[in-house]
Amino acid sequence: MPGQPQNSREGSRFRDSDWCDWRWQAQHAVTDLQGLDDALTLNESERVGAARAMAAGLPISVTPYYLALCDPLDPDCPIRRQCIPRLEEAIAIRGDLRDPLGEQAHEVAPHLIQRYPDRVLLIATDRCGVYCRFCTRSRLVGDGGGARSMAALEPALAWIEAHPEVHDVIVSGGDPCLMSTGRIARLLRRIREIEHVDYVRLATRTPVTLPQRITDELCTAIRESHERTWVMTHFNHPKELSEEARTACARLADAGLPIMNQTVLLRGVNDDPQTLEALFRGLVGSRVRPYYLLQMDPVSGTGHLRTPLRRGIELMAFLQGRLSGIALPKLIVDTPGGLGKVPIGPNYIRSTRDGVTVLETFRGDLVQYYDPAEN
Numbered sequence: 364m365p366g367q368p369q370n371s372r373e374g375s376r377f378r379d380s381d382w383c384d385w386r387w388q389a390q391h392a393v394t395d396l397q398g399l400d401d402a403l404t405l406n407e408s409e410r411v412g413a414a415r416a417m418a419a420g421l422p423i424s425v426t427p428y429y430l431a432l433c434d435p436l437d438p439d440c441p442i443r444r445q446c447i448p449r450l451e452e453a454i455a456i457r458g459d460l461r462d463p464l465g466e467q468a469h470e471v472a473p474h475l476i477q478r479y480p481d482r483v484l485l486i487a488t489d490r491c492g493v494y495c496r497f498c499t500r501s502r503l504v505g506d507g508g509g510a511r512s513m514a515a516l517e518p519a520l521a522w523i524e525a526h527p528e529v530h531d532v533i534v535s536g537g538d539p540c541l542m543s544t545g546r547i548a549r550l551l552r553r554i555r556e557i558e559h560v561d562y563v564r565l566a567t568r569t570p571v572t573l574p575q576r577i578t579d580e581l582c583t584a585i586r587e588s589h590e591r592t593w594v595m596t597h598f599n600h601p602k603e604l605s606e607e608a609r610t611a612c613a614r615l616a617d618a619g620l621p622i623m624n625q626t627v628l629l630r631g632v633n634d635d636p637q638t639l640e641a642l643f644r645g646l647v648g649s650r651v652r653p654y655y656l657l658q659m660d661p662v663s664g665t666g667h668l669r670t671p672l673r674r675g676i677e678l679m680a681f682l683q684g685r686l687s688g689i690a691l692p693k694l695i696v697d698t699p700g701g702l703g704k705v706p707i708g709p710n711y712i713r714s715t716r717d718g719v720t721v722l723e724t725f726r727g728d729l730v731q732y733y734d735p736a737e738n
Contacts, residue, residue, distance in 0.1 A: 382427070385569075385576035389492055389541065392424045399423070399447065402430050406438045412448035420452060420664070422505035426492045429572045432602060441600045441632040446493050449667065456666035458699070461502050463660040465701025474511055475519035478701050482531035485519055487511055487550060491538040492573040497627060497668050499660040500537075510542045513549060520553055527559040533595070535566040540576050544584050551588035562591040570596045570611040570622075571603050577611035582618035594622045596651065600633050601641040609649050616650040623654035626692065628678075630670050636681040643682070643690040653692040658707075661699060672696070672707065680709040684725025 381387045393399055396413045405413070416423050425446045433447070434440035462468075464478070471477045476484040488510040489503055498504055523529050532554055539547060554563055565585065569576040585592050594615050598604060615622050624646050626633065633639055643653045656679070659669045679694045696705045713721040718734040 383575055385573055385578070388426045388428055388573055388575055392426050392492060393430055394423050396423075399425075403433060403435045403443070403447070405447075408450040409438060409443075409447050411450045412452055415450070415453060416448040420448065421496065421498065421501040422494055423448060424491065424494045424505065426573050428575065428607065429493050432605065439631060441629075441638075442602055444632050444668070445495055445497070445599065445629070448496060451667035452496065452664040454666060455663065458661045459663040459666065460661050460699060461663050463499060463662050463699050464697055465699070466500070469701045472519040472522040474516060475522055477529075478703060480528055482533065483523060483529055484533045484535055485516070486536055487516065487534050487539040488537035488542055490541045491536065492541060492569060492576075495568075497629060497659055497662065497665050499662055501662055501664075504537055510546060513546075513553065516550070520557070523554075523560065524557050530559060530561040531564065532560050533564040533566055538567050538569060539565060540567040540569040540581070541573075544578075544581050547581070548584045548588040551585065551592065555589045562593060563589050564593045564595050566595045566597075568597045570594075570608055570615070571598050574605070574607040574611035577614050579614060579618075582614050582620060586618050586620060592620060594620050595654070596622060596624050597626070598624050598642060598646060598651070599626050599629060600638065601645050604642070604645045604649065612649040612651050622651045624651050624692075625655040625657055626653065627657045627659050628670050628675050629659060629668050631668070634670050634674055634678070636678055639678055640682060640686060643686055643692070647687070647690045653690055655695045656692045658694070658696045660697060676707060676709055680725075683709065 393402065395417060396410070399405060399409070399413055403409075413423060429442070429446060432442045434443065437443070466476045466484075469476050469478050471483070474486040476486070478484075489506050489508050490510065491504060494505055523532065534550065551563060554560055598608075612622060626639075626642065628634055633642065639656070646653050656675065658672060658675055659665065661669065675694050682691060693706050694708050696707055697703075698705055711723050713723050713729060715721075720732045720734070722730050722732055724730060
């Protein structure tokens with residue numbers, strides 16, 4: 364079918380108009396073992412993991428579009444590793460936390476989290492098109508509540524109004540773009556009424572997992588409801604930069620909406636330099652600014668997907684000098700307990716003495732930098 368990923372099985376049974384309809388995609392998300400079995404050749408770890416997830420774990424949900432990006436035969440496919448449960452989710456390791464960012468401890472009003480003085484995170488819904496297996500909010504996504512009503516969010520909005528030090532509101536979830544366009548517009552207009560809020564960040568993975576959702580109507584509604592909205596999305600692998608995903612990013616950019624991307628460093632998905640280089644180049648080519656490369660949060664049951672801290676530092680050292688500054692994100696650890704983000708990276712200072720600092724370039728050259736004389 365035109366406009367579908369080449370390896371689509373599920374989509375070939377339906378009309379083009381169905382496949383291109385985001386509501387159809389959301390309604391036909393695969394949520395059980397049988398649906399996964401129909402689309403993929405599962406290995407034992409995936410089969411047991413899916414059964415466990417259905418019984419008492421992070422729910423399964425994969426849109427037909429995103430499922431079609433999976434290699435149906437390869438369990439090590441980087442898309443499959445992100446969305447298909449595995450037996451390893453049952454294994455606890457040192458450092459695992461149910462709420463790794465301490466969001467419950469930092470909740471200042473219902474559905475509102477404040478971890479920094481000038482910004483807050485508003486949980487607008489618990490639904491996503493795809494439940495990523497590394498989700499930092501696996502404790503609450505898909506819990507049955509769905510989109511929060513404006514009445515339910517009003518105490519949070521009133522709290523923001525009462526705190527003029529807040530300049531930045533991040534609307535997240537779940538995925539707020541799974542809500543109706545009218546609901547998104549009402550929420551953004553309500554935030555616009557709060558004079559001291561300078562801008563809004565709309566955190567969404569729909570350009571990656573459900574690009575059909577990024578319609579001209581949605582882009583116009585976002586821009587007109589709050590003209591200072593930034594879109595924060597979440598591409599993790601160049602395979603996710605499909606024709607549909609690039610079209611979604613182009614719609615957002617053409618509507619005047621700046622787009623930033625947060626990539627999570629994932630074992631067996633993107634923890635090699637060639638993959639990250641291709642991803643970051645592809646994002647810039649789609650007018651998406653790589654913003655963060657995030658060390659994965661220590662969510663319970665995700666040890667098989669996490670990398671050592673040193674791996675991220677090694678990757679950033681490789682990419683430094685090989686990628687333009689606009690394509691090079693910051694490597695970030697969001698510290699456990701919700702104590703804030705810490706940037707980390709290679710150390711290019713080799714020595715400092717008597718006002719002379721020796722720097723090492725990405726080529727390995729040593730260069731002296733002289734401090735000015737102090738008055």
